[in-house]
Amino acid sequence: MAPGTPASRRAEDQQIVRRTRASGRGRRGQLIGAASFDATSRLADIRIPTLVIHGALDRIVPTVNGRRLAGGVAGARLVVFPDAGHVYTTDVPDAANQEVLRFLGDISGSTGCSSHRPRPANPVPGAEPHG
DSSP, X not given: OOTTSOHXXXXXXXXXXXXXXXXXXXXXXXXXXXXXXXXXXXXXXOXXXXXXXXXXXXXXXXXXXXXXXXXXXXXXXXXXXXXXXXXXXHHSHHHHHHHHHHHHHHHTXXXXXXXXXXXXXXXXXTOEEEO
């Protein structure tokens, strides 16, 4: 979480983590899977509107990974929230929701055709767009 995340939001997230905590074996499996999985070579095969959201303060997944992901998908839109960490939905929930709604609004009415590309974003203040 980002340093500016309100204490009440942090406490809420910690309660969820405690209720849903995986076993040690499950956590190790998740870390091993995340560290060893690489689908970079298949990103160009994605032919649907794509939104990549990332927190610049993410200490788990470096921001460069979000940039690489968005750069590998034709027409992808990248939004990086400068004051958010890995759990950007807790750190900047209103801004994150606004970006998702904007993205969905931009693609609504799409026929699902592979030639459709989303319009460039009008980012929220402080967000860094790419696309």
